[in-house]
Structure formats: C-alpha cells, structure tokens
Amino acid sequence: MSTLLLALAAGALVGLALGALGGGGSVLAVPALIYLLGFTPVAATTASLVIVVLTSAAALSAHARDGLVRWRTGLLFAAAGVVPAALGGALAARLPGAVLTGAFALVAAVAAVRMLRPPAPAADDVPVRPVRAAAAGAGLGAVTGTLGVGGGFLAVPALSGVLGLRLRVAVGTGLVVVAVNALAALTQRAGTIGTLDWAVVGPFTAAAVLGAWDGKRLASRVSGTALRQVFAALLLVVAALMLADAVL
Template sequence: MSALILALIAGAVVGIALGALGGGGSVLAVPALIYLLGFTPAAATTASLIIITATSLTALYAHARNGNVRWRAGALFATAGLLPAAAAGAAASRLPQPVLTATFAAIAAHAAVKLLRPSQVSTGQAPVVQPAKAVGAGAGLGALTGLLGVGGGFLAVPALVTVLAFEMQTAVGTSLLVISANSMASLATRGATATGIDWAVIGPFMGAAILGGWDGKRLASKITGTLLQRTFAIVLLVVAALMLVDALT
C-alpha cells in the first residue's frame, strides 16, 4: 500500500478520534508516522504536532459553533499548565523512557476507571467552575504532559469531567482548546526540526485528519454523553494496556 493511501487512512482515524473524543491525536499519530510511514521518532513528534495543531483548531471551531467550549475555564486550564509542562519536560530527560511510559499507562488507566464509575457520569447540568480548581487541574495536567510527552487530550478530558464536573460533550470541546494551546506552544520550540518534514506525506495526512475531525464532531453530537464517556474510557484503557506492554518489553 502506498504512503499516500496510508497517510490518508491514518489521518482520517486521528481526526475522528480528536473530533469525537477530544483526545488521542498524538497517541495515534506518532505510532502511525513511525511504523506505517517510516518517520524517525524525532520527525514523527514534530510532524504530529503540526497535524494535531491544525486538526484541533478546526475541530475546536466546529465544537464552538455548538456552544461546547467553556472558554474561560479552558483558557485557565491551558495557561496554568504551560510552566509546569516546561519544568517537567526538562526533568523527563533524566528518567528512563520505560519508567515514563509505565507511569503514563498507570495514570491513564486510573482516569479511565474514574470515568467508568456511575457516580462520575455527568448529569448534563452546567457546572460552576471554580478558578482555583481549573488552575490546579491544568497545572497538574501540564506537569504530566511535560513529563510523559503525550496524553494532553487523553488526560484533559477525564480531568474536565471528574475534577471540574463538565458534561462530556463540553469536556471534549474544551479539551480541544487545551490541546490547541499546548500543541502550538510545543511546536514553537521545535521550529528547527520542522525543516526535514516530508510535506508530500504530511499534507494529505493533515487534510484527512481535518476532514475526519468534522466527522468525529458530528458523531459525538449523535451519541449520549454517558455512552461517549464510557467509549472514551474504554479507548483509554486499551491505550494504557498497550503502553504498559511497550514499557515492559
């Protein structure tokens, strides 16, 4: 199968995940770029950031049109995580990669279990967000994202649901604001590594991801919050299991 076809298929899957679940882009994009399209890990990370930034911004616009984005809480959440992410990123270089991968798997599994608990399923009522909680949750997520290198969306959605009591569709939309901000901030520090990117592959990948993001958003609007939340939790458990296997082998 040609690289173009693989890029289109992988891009569509990444876009649908981001649009419907508000996360999973980097977790899916990086392995696809490395194992399917032959990118080096460094190039795959930078290319993934480019793809996720464009796709997240497009999906964010689609969710915002339906009122599924809490701008003030999302901005607090994203801004609070920038400095902790930078500090944790510097510390991550001193830790073995298997330890980081296993840590992420454990945290992701814990978040999934919390989402599967009946008491954690949102009632659909708009929550009153306490700024201190939004800042605290955002700082914690930023530290984890900087330390572990992945997981912005996959950890943002559970945090918005379980800590800030967001309804699932609103958590998905607001998560895209957080992902967009984090991705642009990370991409700004990687300008030099973007020079070797194969745009003949990244262009179609990104285009398919953007279109997939719109499809994912429409899919999310047709599913109840409870089903969407449980689907997200199951996907999160699968990702955690795969990452744990990778860490142990």
C-alpha cells in the first residue's frame, strides 16, 4: 500500500475516534506515524499535535451545533493545562525516542482501560471541586504536551466525574480542552513544524477532519459501548507493540 493511502486510512480512523468518542484517536495517530509512515518519535508527536488541533476543531463544530458544548467549563478546565502543555512540549524534544515510545505505550494502555470501563452516570448536582478540577486539567495538559496526544480519553471522564457533565456533553466539551491543550503544546514546537513531511501530514489531517464529521454521525447510530470496545482492543494491541519496541 502506498504512503498516501496509508496516511488517508490512518487519518480517517483517527478522525472517527475523535468525532465519535471525543478522544482516543490521537493515541492512534502517533504509532501510525511512526510504524506505518516512518516518522521519528519526536516528529510523530509534533505531527500528531497538528492533526489533533485541526481535527478536534472540526469535531467541535459538529458537537457545538447540537448544543453539546459547555464553552465556559471547557475553557476554564483547559486553562489549567496550558502551561503544563507548553512545558511538556519543550520537554518532549529532549527525551530519547525509546523513552517517548515507552511512555506512549503506557498512556495507550490507560486509554484502552478507560474505554473498556462503563462510563459513570453523571448527576446534575455534583459539586465542582476546584482544586481537583485544576489538578486534572494540569495533568491532562502535561500528557498532551509531552506525548502529542489530545487527551480526550482522560478529559471526558474528568469532565463527567469531576464536573458532573452528562456523557454526550462531556464528549463535546472535552474537545475544547483537547484543542486548547494541543495548541499550547504546539507553540513550543513551532520551529520544527516546517520540517515535517507535509506530503504525509496534509492528507493524514484532511482524512482525519472528514473522519471526525463521520464519527459524530456514527456515534448517533452505533452503541457507544460497542465503539469504545473496538477502539480499546485496537489500543491494547498498539500499546503492546510499542512497549515491546521500547524495551527490546
């Protein structure tokens, strides 16, 4: 299969996950860029941030049209992660490739476990704990900046469990957090964006944006549990392969 077709197929899968689940797609982007398209770990995390910013913005517009985004809540949550995301972006350029790969494998495994667990029902009267919310936002930002993942698989449970949002609203609002954190991390890598292979990143991103719109429609037609299980199984395979690569 040609590089272009691989980029389009991988991008479509990433977009579907982001659009349907609000997270998990960017965890697939980095290994796809490394193992299918030949990027180095550092270049893959930078390219993933570009893909995440544009794709999450596209998915966000679809959720916003349906009234499923709480802008103020999302922006406040994201604000706690802006500085950690920027610091993580600077740190990633100084870490060995094997360390990035190993850390990413662990994050992918966590994402898979999160997806396999049934979402906790959210009540409208759940009190917001500012310190806990800020800590969750900061931790999410650090993960986003260092590993080039959007962090939606962490943001959605946090918004639902910590802030008490309904699941569908948490998915839409989580995309605000994902976009802001990824953009903050990308500012620390602005000097390396021009060195990316845009013949690959461009088609990958375009397919992801289209996939995000399709993912939003898919989520309204297919059981959320079934979608999470499929992506979780795929992430577990990815995590195992990347961990083996980092260790061996």
